Amino acid sequence: MGTAIVWLVNTILSLMTWAIILSAILSWLFAFDVINHRNRFVNQVASVLDALTGPILAPFRRFIPPLGGLDITPIVALLAIHFLRILFNEMSAPFLIQVLG
Template structure:
């Protein structure tokens, strides 16, 4: 049971990482007009990724202002997620695996 919880937490953190990366790449593609919102699939994918990543990025956007039109909050959020993953795997995961099996 403990191993399953550790796997689930690591998987969710990994999916959050990929969602932030894909959302950032799509925002660049929109900014340089490589893709646009007129395509239904692209607009639905962008809205889905925005709905997932907005709650993660919002606290960082309150603290960090845009630097010359550049939004670095995805980078800071990725660093925070990576920090949480290391912290969880080093401190909580061994305890969960030892107690729950």
């Protein structure tokens, strides 16, 4: 059971990482007019990614202003997620595996 919980937490953190990366790439594609919002599929993908990453990035956006039009909050969020993954795997995961099996 403990191994399954550790796997689930690591998978969720990985999915959050990929959602932030995809959202950043999609925003760059919008900014450089490679793709546009008029495409219905692209618009739906962008809205889903914004809904997923918005709550993650919002606390960072309160403290980190855009630097000359460049939003570095995805980088800071990715660093925070990686920090949480290391912290969880080093401190909580062994305890969960030992107690729950």
